[in-house]
Amino acid sequence: MKKHRYLVTLLPLIALGGCDTPTPDTESAAQTNGFEQVYQSISADDLKQYTKVISSDEFEGRSPTSAGEKKTLDYLTNEFKKLGLQPGNGDSYLQPVELLEITADPDMTLYIGDETLPYGENMMLGTSREQERVELKDSDVVFVGYGINAPEYNWNDYEGLDVKGKTVIILVNDPGFENPDSGKFQGKTMTYYGRWTYKYEEASRQGAEAAIIVHETEPASYGWSVVANSWSGPQYGLVKENGNMDRVAAEGWIAHEVAQNLFRHAGFNFDEEKAKALQGPYSQPLNIKASATINSTLKKSDSYNVIATLPGSSTPDEHIIYTAHWDHLGKDDSLEGDQIYNGAQDNASGTAAALTMAKAFASLDTAPKRSVTFLVVTAEEQGLLGSKYYADHPVIPLAKTVANINMDAMNILGRTKDVTVVGKGKSELEDYLQKAATRQGRHLVGEDKPQAGYYYRSDHFSFAKKGVPALYAEGGSEPIDEATAQYRKRTSLITTGCYHQVCDEFREKWDFSGVQEDTQLLFDVGYHIADSSDWPNWSQSSEFQRAE
Structure with missing residues (x-):
C-alpha cells in the first residue's frame, strides 16, 4: 500500500519474529512466575487512591512548568522509587523537555x-x-x-x-x-x-x-x-x-x-x-x-517526562514502554468559584494505572525477559509535546522499543463486556489484546466514533509516527450487568461535558472496577510481550510500518 509520506519514519533494520499469540512455554513461565497472583492483586483501591491524590487541589491542575508540576514530579518519582523501579534516564527518573x-x-x-x-x-x-x-x-x-x-x-x-x-x-x-x-x-x-x-x-x-x-x-x-x-x-x-x-x-x-x-x-x-x-x-x-x-x-522553561524501568531478566536492552500523561490544564484565576482543572479522568486515572501496573510488574517473582519502562509524559494537552520530544530524543533506542501501550482517560463507568480498540486493525499487538480480553470473557470492538481521530490524539501516536507498534485500548460501552448499566447512566449524566472542564474532578462514588479490569488487561498484554521474543508488527493496511 502507499504510505502516508509524513507519518512513517523507518527504523534501522531489525529482525522481526512472527507475532503469534503467547506460546505454551510463555504461559508455563507465567504460571511459575507468580503472574496469576500478581494479576489478581491489581487493586481498584490502589487505582482509586492514586487517582484521588494526583487529581487533588494540592496538585493545582498539573500544568507544565507550574508549582503543580513540581509537586506531581516529586510524587511520581517517589512512588516509582518506593515500588522498586530504577531511574529510566541514566541515574535520573526525569527527562528535561525544553518548552516555549x-x-x-x-x-x-x-x-x-x-x-x-x-x-x-x-x-x-x-x-x-x-x-x-x-x-x-x-x-x-x-x-x-x-x-x-x-x-x-x-x-x-x-x-x-x-x-x-x-x-x-x-x-x-x-x-x-x-x-x-x-x-x-x-x-x-x-x-x-x-x-x-x-x-x-x-x-x-x-x-x-x-x-x-x-x-x-x-x-x-x-x-x-x-x-x-x-x-x-x-x-x-x-x-x-x-x-x-x-x-x-x-x-x-x-x-x-x-x-x-x-x-x-x-x-x-x-x-x-x-x-x-x-x-x-x-x-x-x-x-x-x-x-x-x-x-x-x-518564556522558556523546562518541564519533565518521568521515566522508570524494571530491567528485563534476559534481554534488558529490549523494552516495552507504557505511556500516560501526567499533565492537565492547571488553574485559571479569572474564573469565579472553582478555578482548578483537576483532570481526574484525563489523566490522573491513566497515571494511576501506570503506578499500579508498575507495582504489579515489580511484584513478579522474576522480571520478564525484556525490560518494562513507564514513560509518564508532560504537555500532552498542548499537542503531545512530551511524547513527541521523547520520540525525537529517545532514551531507549527506537529499534529496541518492541511496543508502546498507552493509557489515557481510563474507564470510570464500570466493567464492560467489550474492549474498545482505538484504531482497531492497525497492529499485531491486538493478537495479545484478544487473548487477554478472552481471559476476561470480553470481546474486542472498534471505537464508536472513528471520525474523531482519537488514534492521533494521544501519546502513542508519537511512537506510531516513528514506526513503533502502539496500542490504545480502553473500556467498552456494553455494561457487564444491569446494575452497572444503571450506574453508567447516572455517572454519565454528571461526567458528560466535563472534558477539559473544571468538573473533571474525583468523585468518591466512582466505580473503579472498570479501571481495574482494563489495567489487568493491559498488564496481561505487556507481560506476555515482554516475556517473549516476538516483535509485533503493524498490519499491512496500516499507514505505519517498521523497516523489514
Whole structure:
C-alpha cells in the first residue's frame, strides 16, 4: 500500500519474529512466575487512591512548568522509587523537555472582510513562533477546502495555488466524514489529514502567513468551549533552533456562524463552498483581507517526562514502554468559584494505572525477559509535546522499543463486556489484546466514533509516527450487568461535558472496577510481550510500518 509520506519514519533494520499469540512455554513461565497472583492483586483501591491524590487541589491542575508540576514530579518519582523501579534516564527518573511558553494577549482583534472579531467568544488566534509581536496586515484570504495535500488519495487542495503571505481558511476533519459513501479517504474514520495539527503543518509547508480552521462541533467531535479553554492562556511548543519561523505566523479558529457571515459578506455561500470542497480538491479566493496583531509573552522553561524501568531478566536492552500523561490544564484565576482543572479522568486515572501496573510488574517473582519502562509524559494537552520530544530524543533506542501501550482517560463507568480498540486493525499487538480480553470473557470492538481521530490524539501516536507498534485500548460501552448499566447512566449524566472542564474532578462514588479490569488487561498484554521474543508488527493496511 502507499504510505502516508509524513507519518512513517523507518527504523534501522531489525529482525522481526512472527507475532503469534503467547506460546505454551510463555504461559508455563507465567504460571511459575507468580503472574496469576500478581494479576489478581491489581487493586481498584490502589487505582482509586492514586487517582484521588494526583487529581487533588494540592496538585493545582498539573500544568507544565507550574508549582503543580513540581509537586506531581516529586510524587511520581517517589512512588516509582518506593515500588522498586530504577531511574529510566541514566541515574535520573526525569527527562528535561525544553518548552516555549507563549501567552497571547487576549486584547486582540481579528479584522477579516467586514467582520471584526474580538478574541475569545467566536475567535481564537495565536502564534507558535518565538516572537513577541506578530502582525498580519492586509493578508489575502483564500478558502482551501480541507487544506489537504495527500498524493496517496489523489487529493491536493493547494494544487496550482500560491498562498505565500496569505491567510487560508480550512474545514475541520477530512472529506470522508460527511461523504462516507464516496470512497474518499477512510469514510467516517478520520485520518491524520483531518487533525488540526496536520492542517497547520501543511499550511506552513505551503508558505501561508496564517491558517484559520472553521470549527464545527460534529466533525471536530468537541464543542467550541473546548477550543476556547484549550487555546486560551499559556500555550506550549518545543524550543527549536529556528524559533519555529517555518510555522505560519498566525494560527487559530473561528466559529461556524462566523464563517457563514464571513463568506456571505464576501459574496459566497459557506454551505455551497463546503459542498464543493467535499467533492474533490478545491480552493476559492474570497477577495477579502485579514489583519491582526498578536502580542505575546514568551518564556522558556523546562518541564519533565518521568521515566522508570524494571530491567528485563534476559534481554534488558529490549523494552516495552507504557505511556500516560501526567499533565492537565492547571488553574485559571479569572474564573469565579472553582478555578482548578483537576483532570481526574484525563489523566490522573491513566497515571494511576501506570503506578499500579508498575507495582504489579515489580511484584513478579522474576522480571520478564525484556525490560518494562513507564514513560509518564508532560504537555500532552498542548499537542503531545512530551511524547513527541521523547520520540525525537529517545532514551531507549527506537529499534529496541518492541511496543508502546498507552493509557489515557481510563474507564470510570464500570466493567464492560467489550474492549474498545482505538484504531482497531492497525497492529499485531491486538493478537495479545484478544487473548487477554478472552481471559476476561470480553470481546474486542472498534471505537464508536472513528471520525474523531482519537488514534492521533494521544501519546502513542508519537511512537506510531516513528514506526513503533502502539496500542490504545480502553473500556467498552456494553455494561457487564444491569446494575452497572444503571450506574453508567447516572455517572454519565454528571461526567458528560466535563472534558477539559473544571468538573473533571474525583468523585468518591466512582466505580473503579472498570479501571481495574482494563489495567489487568493491559498488564496481561505487556507481560506476555515482554516475556517473549516476538516483535509485533503493524498490519499491512496500516499507514505505519517498521523497516523489514
